[in-house]
Amino acid sequence: MSLLEVKNLALGYDNRVVAKDLNFTVNSGEYLCIVGENGSGKSTLMKTLLHLQKPLDGEILTGDGLKSNEIGYLPQQTIVQKDFPASVKEIVLSGCQARIGLRPFYSRDEKLLARQNMKRMGISKLRNRCYRDLSGGQQQRVLLARALCATRKLLLLDEPVSGLDPKVTTEMYELISELNEDGITIIMVSHDITAAVKYATHILHIGKKLFFGTKDEYLQSDTGKHFVALEGGDDNA
Amino acid sequence: MLDKLWEYLQYPFVQYALIIGVLIALCSSLLGVTLVLKRFSFIGDGLSHVAFGAMAVASVLHFTNQMVIVMPITIISAVLLLRTGQNTKIKGDAAIAMISVGALALGYLLMNIFPTSSNLSGDVCSTLFGSASILTLTITDVIVCAVMSVIVVAAFLLFYNKIFAVTFDENFAVAVGTKAKIYNLILAIMIAVIIVMAMDLVGSLLISALIIFPALSSMRLFGSFRSVTIFSAVLSVFCALTGIIISIIAGTPVGATIVGVDVFAFLVCLIIGAVLPMRGRK
Ligand SMILES: Nc1ncnc2c1ncn2[C@@H]1O[C@H](COP(=O)(O)OP(=O)(O)OP(=O)(O)O)[C@@H](O)[C@H]1O
Ligand SMILES: [Mg+2]
Numbered sequence: 001m002s003l004l005e006v007k008n009l010a011l012g013y014d015n016r017v018v019a020k021d022l023n024f025t026v027n028s029g030e031y032l033c034i035v036g037e038n039g040s041g042k043s044t045l046m047k048t049l050l051h052l053q054k055p056l057d058g059e060i061l062t063g064d065g066l067k068s069n070e071i072g073y074l075p076q077q078t079i080v081q082k083d084f085p086a087s088v089k090e091i092v093l094s095g096c097q098a099r100i101g102l103r104p105f106y107s108r109d110e111k112l113l114a115r116q117n118m119k120r121m122g123i124s125k126l127r128n129r130c131y132r133d134l135s136g137g138q139q140q141r142v143l144l145a146r147a148l149c150a151t152r153k154l155l156l157l158d159e160p161v162s163g164l165d166p167k168v169t170t171e172m173y174e175l176i177s178e179l180n181e182d183g184i185t186i187i188m189v190s191h192d193i194t195a196a197v198k199y200a201t202h203i204l205h206i207g208k209k210l211f212f213g214t215k216d217e218y219l220q221s222d223t224g225k226h227f228v229a230l231e232g233g234d235d236n237a
Numbered sequence: 238m239l240d241k242l243w244e245y246l247q248y249p250f251v252q253y254a255l256i257i258g259v260l261i262a263l264c265s266s267l268l269g270v271t272l273v274l275k276r277f278s279f280i281g282d283g284l285s286h287v288a289f290g291a292m293a294v295a296s297v298l299h300f301t302n303q304m305v306i307v308m309p310i311t312i313i314s315a316v317l318l319l320r321t322g323q324n325t326k327i328k329g330d331a332a333i334a335m336i337s338v339g340a341l342a343l344g345y346l347l348m349n350i351f352p353t354s355s356n357l358s359g360d361v362c363s364t365l366f367g368s369a370s371i372l373t374l375t376i377t378d379v380i381v382c383a384v385m386s387v388i389v390v391a392a393f394l395l396f397y398n399k400i401f402a403v404t405f406d407e408n409f410a411v412a413v414g415t416k417a418k419i420y421n422l423i424l425a426i427m428i429a430v431i432i433v434m435a436m437d438l439v440g441s442l443l444i445s446a447l448i449i450f451p452a453l454s455s456m457r458l459f460g461s462f463r464s465v466t467i468f469s470a471v472l473s474v475f476c477a478l479t480g481i482i483i484s485i486i487a488g489t490p491v492g493a494t495i496v497g498v499d500v501f502a503f504l505v506c507l508i509i510g511a512v513l514p515m516r517g518r519k
Contacts, residue, residue: 130460
């Protein structure tokens with residue numbers, strides 16, 4: 001059975017359907033990129049997959065022993081207030097919150113895990129710094145480290161590179177790609193079709209036309225050709 | 238002057254005031270950080286007005302133990318206000334403004350129609366701004382306050398990590414399975430308890446100052462949740478002690494004096510924070 005299977009999913013808010021008839025599967029080790037125009041419902045799909053929001057119709061099945069709280073999540077925008085005092089260490093450690101259950105404090109193992117993930121993301125030196133004082137790229141690394149503390153299996157990333165400069169963007173993509181090579185399944189929303197085509201194994205296109213398939217199939221399809229021609233030109237950094 | 242202070246400290250009611258002041262300052266500042274960050278500080282304000290209304294009802298009904306009425310009403314309102322605050326359809330802040338101003342007006346009206354003592358404006362004033370004198374504090378007040386404080390502080394420590402997670406990023410917390418709703422509920426109940434506790438000492442209008450100022454001061458200086466929480470607790474206790482002592486010596490109203498010291502401390506922290514580039518550090 002696959003890690004995640006979505007059947008006839010319809011999403012939206014208060015019965016206003018944003019996208020419907022979504023069908024796709026994600027297997028362990030795959031890298032799925034979700035593309036589509038602004039407002040096509042990509043973030044809504046992410047939230048629905050995370051059970052932050054109820055599906056209007058259809059079902060989301062998890063397999064391979066994936067529990068619904070074993071998904072790491074990187075939100076599109078973390079609306080952290082400008083002056084929120086939180087150190088990098090505190091934020092990364094909060095990724096372990098699902099592991100502690102009703103236990104009030106983090107254990108030695110969880111602290112170790114947080115340290116390892118900070119190291120993996122190259123932010124060990126920043127661990128006592130305040131989150132609000134970091135650059136956009138550093139902040140994304142912190143949130144990615146937090147997401148890694150929450151999962152060993154599946155990462156959901158909603159536009160992880162928005163607002164980053166081209167160099168940091170490439171670094172971020174490489175980092176995600178390394179995680180994928182280490183065996184973590186990735187589902188990523190991206191506007192950047194060039195990167196999607198470069199890194200992903202599968203593509204889900206939502207919007208007026210729906211498409212789901214491997215990267216190569218996508219490039220052959222009409223939806224794919226059209227979208228690549230439309231969006232690909234401006235993002236060749 | 239120290240002699241005079243020492244002499245005063247021998248009186249039980251002064252000791253009671255100091256103990257209660259410290260406990261309330263501690264509890265309110267612990268929660269203050271979260272409330273400010275969650276943009277819940279307005280709930281504290283609204284609730285204190287509700288508590289005022291409830292107090293008026295209790296005194297009109299001649300309840301000897303007003304807590305019996307005030308506490309449940311305030312807790313229920315806290316839960317309701319939190320609900321509306323999260324509901325995107327009803328404008329949360331408008332609902333809170335409505336409830337709080339309504340409760341304030343109703344409370345005053347009740348006290349006017351059914352006056353319980355000849356000194357109406359004195360009664361209203363002390364409910365709003367705290368007792369002018371602290372002579373009325375009893376050992377029972379101290380015990381009730383101590384028990385409540387222990388519960389609040391214990392709950393805070395026990396849920397500290399969850400409270401941080403839910404405050405920092407509620408969506409992420411829910412996504413990984415944390416029951417954010419329950420923690421919000423616990424927070425709301427704790428705010429209600431603190432507000433009712435603080436009514437006697439600082440009065441309902443000034444309670445939110447006690448909740449907000451230490452947190453804001455501390456956020457000027459520190460960059461991690463933990464140090465902000467610890468420092469705001471220390472600062473708040475210090476300000477409360479200073480305020481009570483000043484009010485005893487100078488004969489000023491307790492609540493207003495404590496808040497005055499808090500405001501002063503905030504200004505000091507503001508200046509230090511602007512001058513020293515400490516924010517990057519712990
Ligand atoms: N909280 C909400 N309540 C009601 N409607 C919403 C809400 N959030 C988003 N929408 C609507 O749902 C639709 C899909 O939004 P969504 O954020 O999923 O788009 P998206 O594909 O992620 O867009 P983008 O590329 O800009 O991130 C939009 O029309 C938006 O207006
Ligand atoms: Mg989006």
